[in-house]
Amino acid sequence: MPLHPLIEDVTARIIDRSAPRRRTYLERMRQAAAEGPRRAHLTCGNQAHAYAAMGGDKNTLTDERSPNLGIVTAYNDMLSAHQPFEGYPDVIRAAVRKVGATAQVAGGVPAMCDGVTQGQVGMELSLFSRDVIALAAGVALSHNTYDAAVYLGVCDKIVPGLIIAAGTFGYIPGLFIPAGPMTSGLPNDEKAKVRQKFAAGEIGRDELMKAEMASYHGPGTCTFYGTANSNQMLMEFMGLHLPGTSFVNPGTPLREALTEYAAQRAVCITALGNEYTPVCDVLDERAFVNAMVGLMATGGSTNLVLHLPAMARAAGVDITLEDFDAISSVVPLMAKVYPNGLADVNHFHAAGGLAYMIGDLLDAGLLHEDVTTVSGKGLSAYASEPTLKDGTVAWAPGPRESQNDRILRPATDPFQPTGGLRQMAGNLGHGMMKISAVAPERHVVEAPARIFETQEAVKEAFKAGEFTSDTVVVVRFQGPKANGMPELHSLTPTLAVLQDRGLKVALVTDGRMSGASGKVPSAIHVSPEALDGGPLAKLRDGDLVRVDATAGVLEVKAEDFDSRTAATPDLSGNGHGVGRELFEVFRQTVGPASSGAGVVV
Incomplete structure (x- = not known):
């Protein structure tokens, strides 16, 4: 299907508007990439400090021919969506050793939970935490010892902050590895009713607490379609996740296998391999248009209207409120996930999820297919979904029909004809x-x-x-x-x-x-x-x-x-x-x- 004329027009306007900034950005990225693997510029003393605690990986690290991944992690126990990341570094290190590479935790970044600070004074630090995360990730990667970065982050300001850092270090490849949503708990509409009853003074705090604990009950992302899950959607629409990986629950065999596969894929896309894929090539104007399309089609978070322009500027791209409005005028709302429906993200995923939606939007001419992604293929690869066969990850075509039209509909028969x-x-x-x-x-x-x-x-x-x-x-x-x-x-x-x-x-x-x-x-x-x-x-x-x-x-x-x-x-x-x-x-x-x-x- 040819690209929709308005999507083509908005993309052209963004490319034209961004040209001076984008040109300067790419020149800087190409110059940095031309210098070769970063570790080659470190002295022996520099490298000795970097590898002192790496035990049996030291010989691999010093040969300068084997890729070394830098892990930037937003792990903490307080944030349910990030708690599963606790064990990821060990999984990643073991996975890349199998392919002759190494991985080090480059650094940690803060990760606020807006659910904890909601209505509290701490919320006044929340938006600024995005910039702190970008700065902290910059410090982590400044050691210049990494051939690619893997980013472990999910929630509201964390992914945008990490994207800003990834764009700034756009000459090295970067791959985002998700943790997945918690399993479904108390239905969101029931939780909302309890909150309203408490606000009206009809029930006490004990009943409110019981409902909240039944809703937010385990590891993983909160299951409503807020900013955290909108971020995960973006990572697939922008080609920074592997296809179909966003909404696989934590603690499952498939989730762990996908983490291993993602780590090994990050090795493949370094400059030391045959598929060099720097972040600067992924984060282009078309990727940000695809992100806005995904935001409209899913009825995603208003917070992304703040974050996407900041993320784009880090990659030399200028997007405006008018771009969002124009794209919203032609992209249909295809999903009803709480708060604009009763389903949660697990129900959305079961109904066909992002694989169905991306495939259908491509068929409708509303997405750029010819983009660079960490999968090594265009966006059509994201119309597939991962499966686990005999312990090995494989991708199969995603559903071509919605499995539940109360949650997910085709672009030709949407919940409403324009975006959210x-x-x-x-x-x-x-x-x-x-x-x-x-x-x-x-x-x-x-x-x-x-x-x-x-x-x-x-x-x-x-x-x-x-x-x-x-x-x-x-x-x-x-x-x-x-x-x-x-x-x-x-x-x-x-x-x-x-x-x-x-x-x-x-x-x-x-x-x-x-x-x-x-x-x-x-x-x-x-x-x-x-x-x-x-x-x-x-x-x-x-x-x-x-x-x-x-x-x-x-x-x-x-x-x-x-x-x-x-x-x-x-x-x-x-x-x-x-x-x-x-x-x-x-x-x-x-x-x-x-x-x-x-x-x-």
Whole structure:
């Protein structure tokens, strides 16, 4: 199938816009690659330090003819999605020894769990952790002893941070190895109902805790389709995972076999082999277009609208909010996975998953097939799925029909004809809305505004019974310069209760919502942020605000709006406590949300 004209046009615009930056980037990568294997430039003393603890691998390391992999790991016990990575280094080292190579843990990177920090002060460090991860991975790889890197990371800021580092070290190959989702627990819709009952004061904390523990119950990624699982989808659409590996559960024979296979594949794509595949060749303009297509087709996380531009800039590619909006206009929503459906990612995978979706989108002309991937083949290889036969991994064609059309549908008969994200623009700034989980009758809300400067104040007003009519809730001074742009996910149950009471409610904020944001229309990432001259700082209680996802309009109707004096927030408490002191330089130098809220790129 020929490529869809709009996908072709958006790709051409990105290539043209990116040309100067991309050209300089590739020149630097080619120059670094031309210098040959990195270890050849180390002195004997340098190498002795690097290999001192490597025991029986020392002779292999010093011959400089056998590839050495650098493992960058985000393992910790606190983050369920990353707990399975504990044993991966041993598996990887053993696997590559079988093919005459070596592997070393190059370094660890931090990995926050947004589920733990949700609604807590620690969430104010969450977005900036992406840049810390990129910096930490850069330190790990700076030792210059690796012929390829394998990246162990799954969740919200971890994969984007690792991609930024991988792009920066784009002259060496890089392969991402997933850990997989936990098995299904309490259904997500039941968990959401319990949360709403607790927000309304109908049940106690003991019942809430019981439901939460039944939902998040074991190793692996949380099973809703939030940012973590959206990241895993991206890695396949961008060709950085091996095909079909994202949603294989931890602790299974297939999962371990895939980890071994991935490690050995990383050896094959080094410059010391015959299939040299540097990251700079994988992360091109077409890969990022494919990523945006996947985001729309699956109804993925709004957080990726922040992360993808930052990831792209690390590879010399410039993408904009307009690119997301244009792609969303032609890519159908093919999946219904919680929060825009009842199924979880395990159900999605069983229904055909990414293999079915990629194959169908290729047939529809909505993806670039002719891309470089770590598999050594084009994107059509990702329409296959792995199997385990007599202990050996093999790939077979994925399903050509959905196994459950309540979860996964073809592009010709989608859940809705356009993607799950909508650009919002008007005299209140630029923002985005995830509409895939919002009922069509709620796409337009025009109502008086209530202005808040913390999410706690919103919840206090709710408990006091102050919301009795249609309302646009505005939570401002939540952008990256103000307080690190925390997610405001804890507002979702509160606003959902108001909606269920029959009120028309919308949220407008320069902050973020979770990748699991649900049925309440939410214009988020509004830029410029209120602290940086953004119009939200001029809003007042009672202003008539229109949030129109159909037309993509975000505006206030007030004749004197432009002449008003902007509000001045009290941010004296934002700079200390729970490590916030350490991030002052980040708040001072961060870029706008519209270009990825980046610090290091």
